[in-house]
Amino acid sequence: MTSLEKDLRLLINNPKYSDIEILCEDEKKLYGCRAILAARSESFExxxxxxxxxxxxxxxILKYFYVVSIKENSLTKDNIVEAYYDAVDYFQLSDLQRFYNEKLKKIF
Known part of the structure; x- marks a missing residue:
């Protein structure tokens, strides 16, 4: 892991350094840095x-936006399916869709 990736990981869902709130279906609030997220997707306000x-x-999806990688040990069957069918489709992240296709094939 590079020093930049390590530093960017500290910003993921960190309310201290956030300037954007993301309200999710389950009423949980996540936090992000607007400049980083907007550079990756125009959907962020x-x-x-x-x-x-x-x-x-x-x-x-936030982890992917920040560092374009996802640690496999953070993936579960449920969050892969959730991210693939909802978030990935919404944000049109074809690279991440391909990654999830490979992981889903191994799980199922």
Whole structure:
């Protein structure tokens, strides 16, 4: 892991350094840095409500937005499915969809 990746991981879902709130379907609030997220997807504003996306799936998507990698030990059957069917489709992340396709094939 590079020093930059390590530093960016500290920003993932960190309310201390956030300037955007993401409200998820399960009423959980996640936090992000608008500049980083907006550079990766135009969908981000000051606060967004993703009433069809569960926070477990959105947390994985946030990790991908920040560091373009996901630690396999953080993946579960449930959060992979959640991220794939809701968040990945919403944000149109084809690279992440391919990654999840490979993981889902191994699980099922």
């Amino acid at each position: 000051r606060q967004i409500s993703l009433l069809t996306i569960n926070s477990s799936g959105m947390e994985i």
